[in-house]
Each structure stands twice: as C-alpha cells, then as structure tokens.
Amino acid sequence: MGEQLKIACGVFGAVNFQKQPIFPYIYWGLRAQNHRGHQSHGFLTYNNGKFHVYRSLDLVPKIKTSAIQEWFGRLPGHVGIGNVRYTTSGKTDEKSLIMGTQPVTASKNGFKLAVSFNGNVVNTFRLKKEISKEFPGFSYECDADLICHKLLIELIKGKDLASAVETCMEEIEGAFSAAGITKDGKIFAFKDPHGIRPLCAGHSEDHSTYAFSSETASLDINGFERDFEIEPGELVTVSKGGLKREKLVNNRRKAFCAFEFAYFARPDSRFDEKYVYEIREEFGRNLVRENSDIVKDADMILSLPETGNDSALGVHEESGLRWEKASRRHRYVTERAFILVNRERYSTIDKKINILAPKVKGKRVIVTDDSIVRGDTTKVIVEKLRKMGAKKVYLFITFPRIIGPCFYGIDMATYGQLIGSKHSSEEIAKIVGADAVCYQSIEGFVGATGFSRDQLCLGCITCKYPTPLAQKIADEMKKRFLEGYEETGRLYEIAEAVEKA
Numbered sequence: 001m002g003e004q005l006k007i008a009c010g011v012f013g014a015v016n017f018q019k020q021p022i023f024p025y026i027y028w029g030l031r032a033q034n035h036r037g038h039q040s041h042g043f044l045t046y047n048n049g050k051f052h053v054y055r056s057l058d059l060v061p062k063i064k065t066s067a068i069q070e071w072f073g074r075l076p077g078h079v080g081i082g083n084v085r086y087t088t089s090g091k092t093d094e095k096s097l098i099m100g101t102q103p104v105t106a107s108k109n110g111f112k113l114a115v116s117f118n119g120n121v122v123n124t125f126r127l128k129k130e131i132s133k134e135f136p137g138f139s140y141e142c143d144a145d146l147i148c149h150k151l152l153i154e155l156i157k158g159k160d161l162a163s164a165v166e167t168c169m170e171e172i173e174g175a176f177s178a179a180g181i182t183k184d185g186k187i188f189a190f191k192d193p194h195g196i197r198p199l200c201a202g203h204s205e206d207h208s209t210y211a212f213s214s215e216t217a218s219l220d221i222n223g224f225e226r227d228f229e230i231e232p233g234e235l236v237t238v239s240k241g242g243l244k245r246e247k248l249v250n251n252r253r254k255a256f257c258a259f260e261f262a263y264f265a266r267p268d269s270r271f272d273e274k275y276v277y278e279i280r281e282e283f284g285r286n287l288v289r290e291n292s293d294i295v296k297d298a299d300m301i302l303s304l305p306e307t308g309n310d311s312a313l314g315v316h317e318e319s320g321l322r323w324e325k326a327s328r329r330h331r332y333v334t335e336r337a338f339i340l341v342n343r344e345r346y347s348t349i350d351k352k353i354n355i356l357a358p359k360v361k362g363k364r365v366i367v368t369d370d371s372i373v374r375g376d377t378t379k380v381i382v383e384k385l386r387k388m389g390a391k392k393v394y395l396f397i398t399f400p401r402i403i404g405p406c407f408y409g410i411d412m413a414t415y416g417q418l419i420g421s422k423h424s425s426e427e428i429a430k431i432v433g434a435d436a437v438c439y440q441s442i443e444g445f446v447g448a449t450g451f452s453r454d455q456l457c458l459g460c461i462t463c464k465y466p467t468p469l470a471q472k473i474a475d476e477m478k479k480r481f482l483e484g485y486e487e488t489g490r491l492y493e494i495a496e497a498v499e500k501a
C-alpha cells in the first residue's frame with residue numbers, strides 16, 4: 001500500500017533576531033517532518049561569517065539533556081537551515097548517502113552559499129555540464145548540489161540574490177523548494193515556477209523568529225504561526241521587519257503535487273486553508289458516493305495502516321457502516337515500510353500489523369488506504385485478512401490509479417514498478433486477491449483538495465506532466481516500456497539519454 005513510497009526531503013530554516021541560538025528550532029522542525037526523509041539528516045548554522053555543519057545518517061536523533069550544550073557548541077548562531085532526506089537521485093550506498101546529505105554548501109571567489117532543498121531536478125545533464133565548467137572536479141552527490149552551485153554561479157556573475165534565483169527558476173526544470181543562507185548570513189527561500197513541492201513561511205508570536213518549513217506541522221511544534229505557503233516562482237527573504245515576498249517568475253501553471261494530500265503530508269499539516277486530515281476525510285466520503293453498490297455489500301470498515309484512518313472516518317460518516325479497529329500495530333515495530341529494501345519490506349509489513357481474527361471472521365470488509373504502487377504490501381494485507389476468515393475484502397483507495405512515474409521527488413521512477421501502469425483495477429483486484437479495488441476518481445480527488453485541476457500536478461495518474469522535459473522522458477519511457485524494454489535502473493539514467501538527444 002502507499003507506505004512503500006519515499007519522498008525526497010523535508011526542509012526547515014529559521015532566523016532569530018534576538019540572537020538566540022537557532023539550533024533548537026531547527027532540531028524540532030526536522031523531528032516533526034522526519035516522515036519526509038529518514039535516510040539522513042543535517043543541520044547548518046551561520047555564525048561570525050562561518051557555516052557550521054552537522055550531517056549524519058538515519059533519523060534525527062533524540063538528544064539527551066546532558067548533551068544539549070555540546071550541540072549548541074557544535075551549531076552556534078541565530079540563523080540556520082536543516083534537512084531530512086531520502087534519496088530519489090544519486091547513489092544509495094552508505095558513503096554516497098552521507099556525501100549527499102543536506103544542507104549542502106558551495107564556495108568560490110569569496111562567495112559562498114548553503115542550501116537545503118526538497119524536490120528533484122529533471123535537466124540534470126545540462127546543469128552538471130555547466131557547473132563542471134565553472135567548478136572543475138565538481139562532484140555531484142544530490143540535486144541540492146545542482147541548485148546550490150547554479151545559484152552561486154549566478155551570484156559570482158555579479159547578480160543580486162533575486163536575479164540569481166530568477167535565472168535558476170528559468171533554467172532549472174523540475175521541482176525545487178529550497179531554503180538557503182548567503183555568505184553574510186541572510187536566510188531566504190524559494191520555489192520552482194510550478195510550486196510542485198510544499199514550503200511555507202511562519203513566525204513566532206513575538207516576531208523575533210521567522211521560519212521556512214516543508215510542512216506546517218514543523219511550525220506548530222515550535223509554537224509558530226503560519227504566514228503563507230510560498231507561491232510558485234516566489235522568493236522570500238527575511239529582515240527584522242518581517243518577510244519580504246517577490247514573485248520572480250509568472251505565467252506558469254501552478255502544479256502542486258497531488259500525492260502530498262493522499263499520502264506524504266502529515267494529516268495535521270495544511271498547504272492552504274484546509275488541513276490534510278479534512279481532505280482525507282472527504283476522500284472517504286467520495287469513495288462511498290462513488291461505490292454505493294459495494295458499500296451495500298459490506299459489513300464493516302477497516303483502516304490499514306494509519307494513513308487510511310482519516311479516509312476511514314469519511315467512509316464511516318457517509319455510509320453509516322461500523323468502523324472496526326480490527327488490527328493492532330506492534331508498538332515497537334515502528335519502521336515505515338519504505339525504509340526497507342524489497343525483501344525486508346514484505347516481512348516487516350507482515351510483522352508489524354496483527355489482525356484480530358474474531359472481528360473479521362465471516363465479515364465483508366472495506367479496507368481504506370491511500371494508494372497502491374507495486375501492490376506487494378496490498379497483497380500481504382489481503383492475504384492476512386483472508387487467513388483470519390474475512391469473507392469479502394474490498395479496497396477503497398483514495399489516490400487514483402498510479403499509471404506513470406514521478407520526476408519531481410517521489411520514488412516512483414519506472415513504469416515497470418507500478419502495478420497500475422499495466423493493469424486495470426479489475427486485474428489488480430485479482431492480483432492482490434481482493435474482491436474489488438475501488439480507486440477514487442480524479443474528479444472526486446481534485447474536488448476534495450480545494451485546488452482546481454490546473455493547480456495540481458497529476459502527472460503520475462494522468463501521464464500529463466507540468467514540465468516539458470519530464471513529459472518527453474515519460475513518453476519515451478512509455479514507448480520503450482510497451483515495447484518490452486527492461487527497466488533495470490532508475491529512470492534518470494535513461495532520462496540523460498533523452499535530455500542529450
């Protein structure tokens with residue numbers, strides 16, 4: 001089910017104008033969005049003209065009270081940025097992971113810059129070539145390196161920050177929501193012209209601290225108020241007087257990632273005025289309205305795993321069906337399934353959820369979940385329910401059928417790995433052993449988000465991508481896929497050939 005997926009990163013950055021140490025804010029900001037990236041984490045602060053960096057693998061660690069002073073000493077300063085990362089680009093061995101950990105820095109000719117980024121660059125080939133000319137021996141470790149170096153190149157040319165960011169927005173294709181710090185300690189944030197990935201701005205109650213965050217939950221944990229979601233093509237800078245917004249690139253269609261609503265974002269975050277949990281509840285109500293015959297043939301609703309809970313409430317409210325807690329999580333088997341490699345994934349999902357046989361025995365069950373990607377975990381869940389005696393298993397899936405890869409920071413890189421790219425919902429039901437798989441319609445999904453269709457990226461469910469090179473690569477990949485080409489690696493390795501052509 002949806003929890004097989006990975007996202008690129010979570011970004012947090014903050015500045016305090018009363019010269020308070022910024023590290024605690026960055027720390028909690030990252031802890032609150034560790035779900036966006038678990039492979040590595042990093043903190044960077046600025047103090048007296050110097051960047052201070054700490055990067056490590058795995059989740060953001062718990063810090064013992066006795067070690068706090070040590071952390072303050074390691075990361076001094078009143079301005080900083082941080083990042084949690086899951087790689088959707090670059091290599092995944094341990095050495096490469098630590099090399100690719102963000103925030104990244106770049107320096108030349110007395111200029112320097114630090115960047116924390118969430119997203120994915122599509123035209124990497126062209127950028128690597130340009131950067132290598134200016135930085136001989138440039139070693140690409142992650143897409144943040146591309147953003148940071150490209151921005152620095154433009155600053156070295158003598159452009160001011162706004163012009164340099166504008167050039168990046170014009171010349172880099174892909175999704176990029178970034179926070180950065182300049183050589184004189186000024187913090188800034190910007191989004192690509194389509195605004196594909198989230199990034200918001202907020203402030204502390206006394207306006208002494210301003211922050212940027214991928215999700216509002218990280219503002220909440222720090223006690224900050226949300227000011228706004230950064231607009232596509234917008235640069236935001238901060239001074240004692242507050243946040244300054246500059247729209248640098250206009251006239252591109254907004255394309256916010258639809259999948260954030262279904263799966264990645266925390267239910268207690270919001271990207272506009274609505275909380276994600278409210279939207280997910282509406283997804284559940286839609287599924288009932290769209291599948292009334294199935295609802296009539298069901299005895300109960302079951303949500304598995306927790307990303308299906310909000311939609312299950314919606315299904316319950318709209319249908320009046322009993323919502324059973326027929327499964328229990330093993331409390332300390334806490335790994336999100338996507339942390340694991342393929343072989344381990346299967347067994348861990350099997351281990352972490354326990355079905356209560358008396359509750360499902362002889363019952364016709366509706367299971368709500370966010371998405372089906374490969375179908376392997378869905379199959380495990382259905383098998384478990386059958387084994388415990390469920391008579392019928394219907395799957396209500398909030399995210400419409402995924403039929404194409406993602407180029408913008410979600411780890412769905414190839415057609416071959418997506419069960420929905422080659423099978424209808426009826427076929428998928430047979431493969432996973434369910435009586436029916438009911439996907440929410442695209443219209444229903446879009447309506448529930450409060451966004452209009454042309455404000456969302458729906459690339460992976462429509463194969464219509466908001467950026468031109470991504471569309472070209474997708475079309476070429478699909479052609480090869482349908483011809484039986486074996487997809488052995490990440491899409492981007494093949495994409496390079498398309499970009500060069």
Ligand code: SF4
Nearest residue numbers: 257258406457459460
């Ligand atoms: S292709 Fe899908 S997952 Fe990727 S940004 Fe678009 S909606 Fe999100």
